[in-house]
Amino acid sequence: MWSKLKNLSVIAASILVGFLIFEAIFGGWFTSDPWFQATSMNILRNVNITYKVDTLGIEQAISDYKRDQYGLRGTCTNKNLATMITIGGSTTDQRYTAEGATWQDVLQKNIQETLSLPKFCIANAGVDGHSTFGHLASFDIWFRNIPSFKPEFLLFYVGINDAAFRFEKAFNDQNIQFRSYRNSVLYRIYKIFDTQRISDSQPQFAGHRLIIKNPVLYSETKLTENAEILALQNAFDFRLRMSEILRRTVALGAKPICVSQPHALSWNFGGQEKGVRNAFFYKNNYYNGLDYNFSLSLINQAMAELCVQYGGFYLNLRDKKFSLLDFYDYVHTTPQGAKKIADYLMQEINAQKILEFYKLKMNGS
Template sequence: MPKKLKVILVNISILLIGVLLMEVFFGGWFNSSNQLSNLGIIRDAKFEFDVSHLYTTKNPTITYSRDKFGLRGISAFNQPSKIKILTVGGSTTDQRYLDDSKTWQEVLEKEYRKNGVEMYVSNAGVDGQSTYGHLKSTEIWFPKIENLQPDIILFYVGINDFYKVSSDAIYDDIKEIETPGLRSQIKDKSVIYNVYRKLRGMQKAKKFEVGHRKVDFSKIPFTTEEVLDEKLLELYDEKNLIAFKARIKKLIVYAESIKAIPIFITQPTFSYQIRNGKVYGMETVQYVEDKYAYNGVGYNKLLNKLNEAMKEVSEPELVIDLTNDSAWNAIDFYDYYHMTEVGAEKLGKKIYQKLSEIKFVK
C-alpha cells in the first residue's frame, strides 16, 4: 500500500473513531438526558441577561430560569403536578429575554388569580422550535416529566412554520411523522446532526431576521401593496399546508391522549400592522430560498394560510386569532417577532380574555 494512501486511511479511521466517541458520550443513543439537551431542552439552569440593548425597562438585568424538568414558571417550579395550563411554542413562548416574572404566562396566571381562580401556568417554549419540534417534545420530553397532567395545552404556533418550504419539506415529511424510522432516530439522538441543525437554524434566523435584536420601527417603511410570489403561494398550498395540518393533528391527538384540551393561538408579528381593517406590511422585500419574494403584506397572507389550516383540523372555537388583532403597537415588540415586557403583558391579558370566552374551558 502506498504510504500516502496509508496516511489518508489512518486519518479517516481516527476521524471515524472520534465521531463514534462523540456520539457515544454526547449523543442520546444511551443517555436520554443527552437526547433532551440535543433537542434544545435547557434544564436546572438560571441565567442573568442584560437586555438594555433590546428594549427599555426599569430593570435591565433579567433572570431566566428553567427547573429540573426543563420547564419555566415561578409558581409550579419543580412541581409539574400543579400545572393546569402548559404552553408550547418556540422563542415567542420561551421569551429568553424577559424576566421570569414578566412572561405572558405569568401575566395569564395573575389574571386568573385576580378573578379568583388558582391557575398554574407553565412554559415549555423552546427557542427555534416549529410544530415538528413540538411533536418531538410530546414524544421525547413530556413523557419523561412525572405527574405532568395539564388540563389545557396552549400551542402558540405559526411563525416558525412559515419558512418550511420546498427543501424543508424533507425535514417535515409526513411519512416520517407517521412511521418514524432510522432517519428519525438519527435526528432525535445524533449529536452531530443536532449541531448541524442548530447551526442551520442560526443561519436561517439571521437570514430571515428572526433572531433577537432591536429594530427601530420608526425607520421601517410600511405599505399596503402586496408582494407575494405566485410560486411561493403554490408551494404553500401543495406542500406546506398539507404537512402542517398533519403535524397539528398529531399535536391534537397527543393532547387528547393525556386528557388535555388543545388550544391553538395564532401569532402576531410586527412585520405588518392592521389599521382600520387594512394590512400595512413592511415594504422591504424578502426572499424564501433566495427566489420567492414577499413583503410584510404577503407575509400576513401566508401566515393566515397557516392559521386557516389550524382551524380546518381543530375545532374553530379552540383557535384563538391574535395574528389579525389590531391592538399591537411598536412598543410591544423589540424586533419583528419578539415582545417587550409591555407586549407580553398585553398578550397575557388577551389570552386570558379569549380563554374566558370559551365556555367549556372556564
C-alpha cells in the same frame, strides 16, 4: 510497493482505531440518559441565565431566565404537574423577558386571582426555533421524560415559525432511532454547523434584535409573485402536522387551546395594510411582510378549524389591538406586549368559558 501498502494499511488501521476510541469517549453510543435525544432539540434544562436586555429597548436592563430539570419555565413549583402547558417557539419561550413578566406568568396570576384558582399552574414549554416539526417531536423525545405529565390543557401559541414557508424540518433527525448515527460525535459536530446554516436562512425576525419600526420600512402593498401558491401548499402541510399534534394532545387526556399570534411584519396604516420589504428568505428569493401575513392567515384558519374539531378552543389574538411598541423586533414582544397577550387571553378564556368545567371540578374535589 508491498511496503508502501503495508504502511498505508497501518496508518488506516491507526486512524480507524483512533476514531473508534474518540467515538466511544465523546459519542452517545453507550449513554443511558433518557434526555440525550432532547439536547439535539435545543431543550435547555437546569439553567439559570442572566441576560442584558437594554439593547432590545426593554426598560428592565437585566432579565433572568430559568429552566427546571424537565426543561420547563415558569414561576410555579412542580411544573411537571402543571394544569396548563404552553407550546410554541421563541414567542412562547420569551428568552429575554424576565421571570414573572412572561405572558404565561401574568396569565397564571390573572387566573389564580380572578377565578379563585390559587393552585392553577402554567408551565412554559416554548423552545426557540421550534415549528410544528419540533412540537410534534416533543411528544416523543421530550414530554415522555417528564414524570406525571398529565396537563389539563395544552395551549399552542404556534404559527410564527411555520408561516415562513417551512416545508422542511429545522433539524432533520427526529425520526431516527436512538441507537443510530445521531449518537456519533462527528454527527453532532456536523449538526452545529448545519444549525448555523439553517439559522442563516431563517426569517429576519428570528434574530432577537431591536428594530425601530419606522413607517417608511413598510413599503410593500402587494403579494410577491408565486407567494400565494407557496402559502397554500405550506398551510396544507401545516394542517397535516397540526392534526397529528392535536390527536396526540387528546390521547394525552388534555384539552387543546390554539392561539393566533400578533406580529409587526405587516401593519395597517390609514386603512391600508403594508408589509416590510424582506420579511423572510426562501429558495433564493425574499418575500415581504404581506406574503408572510397571508401565509400566517391560512395557518390560523387551519388552527381555528382543527382545534374545534378536536374538542378544543381557538383564541384569535391576531385581530386584537397591539402597538408597534409592543414588539422589540417584528414578532417578539416586550414585557408591555406580553402583558397585553396575557390580558387578551384572559378575556378570551372568560368569554369562551374555557375554565368553567375545570373550576367546577376543583371546587368539587
